Amino acid sequence: MPGPRPDLTRLRIALTAFFALDGFVFAGWVVRIPAIKEQTGASASALGLALLGVSAGAVVTMTLTGRLVRRYGSHPVTVACAVLLCLSIALPPLTRSALALGAVLLVFGSAYGGINVAFNSAAVDLVAVLERPIMPSFHAAFSLGGMVGAGLGGLVAGALSPTRHLLALTVTGLLVTLFAGRALLRCEPAAPPDRTDRTPGKDGAPHRRDRRTRRLVITFGLIALCTAYGEGAMADWGALHLEQDLDASPGLAAAGYSCFALAMTVGRLTGTTLLERLGRTATVVAGGTTAVAGMLLGSLAPSLWAALFGFAITGLGLANIFPVAVERAGALGGPSGVATASTLGYGGMLLGPPAIGFMADWFSLSAALVSVAALAAVAVLVAVATRRAAVPD
Numbered sequence: 412m413p414g415p416r417p418d419l420t421r422l423r424i425a426l427t428a429f430f431a432l433d434g435f436v437f438a439g440w441v442v443r444i445p446a447i448k449e450q451t452g453a454s455a456s457a458l459g460l461a462l463l464g465v466s467a468g469a470v471v472t473m474t475l476t477g478r479l480v481r482r483y484g485s486h487p488v489t490v491a492c493a494v495l496l497c498l499s500i501a502l503p504p505l506t507r508s509a510l511a512l513g514a515v516l517l518v519f520g521s522a523y524g525g526i527n528v529a530f531n532s533a534a535v536d537l538v539a540v541l542e543r544p545i546m547p548s549f550h551a552a553f554s555l556g557g558m559v560g561a562g563l564g565g566l567v568a569g570a571l572s573p574t575r576h577l578l579a580l581t582v583t584g585l586l587v588t589l590f591a592g593r594a595l596l597r598c599e600p601a602a603p604p605d606r607t608d609r610t611p612g613k614d615g616a617p618h619r620r621d622r623r624t625r626r627l628v629i630t631f632g633l634i635a636l637c638t639a640y641g642e643g644a645m646a647d648w649g650a651l652h653l654e655q656d657l658d659a660s661p662g663l664a665a666a667g668y669s670c671f672a673l674a675m676t677v678g679r680l681t682g683t684t685l686l687e688r689l690g691r692t693a694t695v696v697a698g699g700t701t702a703v704a705g706m707l708l709g710s711l712a713p714s715l716w717a718a719l720f721g722f723a724i725t726g727l728g729l730a731n732i733f734p735v736a737v738e739r740a741g742a743l744g745g746p747s748g749v750a751t752a753s754t755l756g757y758g759g760m761l762l763g764p765p766a767i768g769f770m771a772d773w774f775s776l777s778a779a780l781v782s783v784a785a786l787a788a789v790a791v792l793v794a795v796a797t798r799r800a801a802v803p804d
Contacts, residue, residue, distance in 0.1 A: 422537060422598040423545075427552045428591035429489055429530050432584055434556030436500050437523065438672065439580045441557075441646045442564030442665040443503075443573045445654055450573070453509040455776070459768020461513040462647050468520025469527070469757045476528040477750030484600055485533035485746070490592040492526035497584030504574040524757060532749045535741030536601040544691075546738040547682025547731050554679055554730070558672035565665030628740045628748045630797050632755030634695065635736040637790035640759030641702060641729050641783040645671050648767050649709075649722060652776050657715045667722050674723040678730025691735050692798045699791035702728030703784045710780035725783070732790060759786070 448458050479488050499522050502515035534549045560580075567576055645668060654664040678698075685694055702725050709721025733756060740752030770779035 418598060419537065419540065419601065421594060422533075422601060425591050425595040425598060426489075426530055426534055426537070427549060428587065429493060429526065429595070430534075430549045430552040431556035432493060432587050432591070433496070433523070433526055433530075434553035434558075434672070435560040436496055436556075436580055436584050437646070438557035438560030438668065439564050439577065440500055440503065440519070441668055442561050442568065442650060443576060444647060445651055445661065445664065446568070446573045447503055447506075447512065448651070450504070451506060451509050451512055453512070455771045456765070456768045457509040459765040459771075461509045461516060462768075463765050464513040464516030465520035465523065466643065466757055466763070468517040468522075469524025470754050472521040472524040473528050473750050473754040473757065476525040477532075477746045479525075480529055480532050480746040480750075485529050485536075486595050486598065486600060488529040489526055489533065490588065490595060492522050492529055493588045493592065494585065496522035496526055497581050497588060500584070501574075501578045501581040504572070504577055524753070527757075528746070528750050528753050531737050531753065532741060532746040533600065535738055535745075535749060538738055539742060540601040544683050544686040544738070546734040547679040547686070550730075550734040551676050551679030551682070554672050554676035554726075558669050558676055561665055561668040561672055565662045565669065568661045568665060624743050627797075628744050628751050629755065630793065631736040631740040631743075632752040634790045634793055635733050635740075635752050635756030636759040636762075637699075637786040637793070638729050638732040638736070638759070639756040640763045640786045641706065641725065642733070643759060643763040644767055644780060644783045645722065645725065647763070648771075648776060648780065652710070652780060653715065653718060656775070656777050657713075657718060659715055663715065667719055670719050671722040671726040674726030675730045678727045679734065682731040682734065685731065686735070691739065692794055695732050695735060695794040696791050698728045698730060698732050699787045699794070700728070701725075702732075702787040703791075704728075706780065706784040706787065710777050710783070728787065 451461075453461060476488060476492070496519070499515065499519040502518065503512060506512040506515055530549075534546060538544065538546050564576065571579075649667045649671065650664040653659040653667045654661065659667070682694075689697070705721050705724025705726075705728055707721070709718050709725055712718045712721055736756065737749060737752050740748040742748070744751065767776070767779040767782065770782065
């Protein structure tokens with residue numbers, strides 16, 4: 412039997428704090444990318460390769476983190492990765508070349524990938540115990556943290572150097588980790604019932620069921636990939652697009668990611684209700700279609716305000732696709748399922764920065780951002796094509 416309801420509530424609050432911290436720290440880095448680009452003197456393609464360090468570190472670490480979670484538990488791994496994340500965010504302003512930037516971002520990405528697998532695994536177990544689709548609420552906390560981090564970053568962009576700004580994030584993050592980590596470590600992990608994918612089927616062929624489970628996990632991972640590509644593109648290139656192509660000031664450029672994060676937060680806060688009414692497949696299809704329209708507007712609009720509106724629509728559309736994909740993969744495969752789907756999902760971030768950087772050099776940054784709409788359409792097609800094979804809504 413699960414623990415008492417107050418214990419589950421405390422666990423949910425502690426996990427929510429770590430999701431918010433992750434978004435806050437990541438967004439604080441994102442809004443200083445233009446300043447770091449200028450500091451290192453990197454071209455668009457060189458910056459894209461340096462940004463590859465975040466995604467490469469995340470993808471390499473995710474499979475290992477799944478094993479660590481199975482061995483040590485999701486709660487201690489979450490706290491350890493949070494400490495590393497907060498310490499590593501202070502490193503990018505200390506670099507003076509694209510190569511050095513890529514190296515420190517590899518460390519930052521490792522921490523980022525590790526904490527995402529760890530707290531998503533804990534959240535998947537809590538969802539199973541509560542028997543409600545609350546996964547979007549955790550990712551809403553990530554988006555809210557991102558919105559606050561980007562908003563504050565925009566406010567201090569003209570007053571604080573990147574070094575002082577990101578060092579302040581380190582101090583703030585370590586304080587949050589101290590309090591939230593103590594609460595999380597005191598909570599017993601949620602204990603969901605045994606997952607059905609581990610039991611043999613009526614025909615006595617568990618290996619066949621395992622192969623089907625792996626295929627479904629990979630399918631959800633592909634959907635997550637298409638979504639993470641869009642989120643990564645907005646984080647890494649959205650502010651630069653507004654500043655470079657639409658002559659926005661640094662503050663307004665940072666507001667572009669704030670609009671995206673705010674819309675994503677609103678979408679995820681209403682995600683549980685949406686999932687209960689529409690089901691998972693319809694939610695993914697509707698969200699992907701909305702993201703296609705929003706990103707076409709955000710990347711091609713000649714007006715700054717129209718682009719900001721497009722960014723907001725994109726955030727609303729992408730809001731619940733990644734949480735649904737990770738939750739379903741985790742429900743099927745446990746920490747390994749979360750790790751597999753997350754690895755594929757953040758493979759979208761691995762593909763996104765260099766791909767958009769090279770396309771920006773070949774064509775233009777606005778044209779390169781159209782690829783976000785293209786992959787959102789792919790997510791819709793995958794969801795529709797596999798709706799009969801997926802687990803029930």
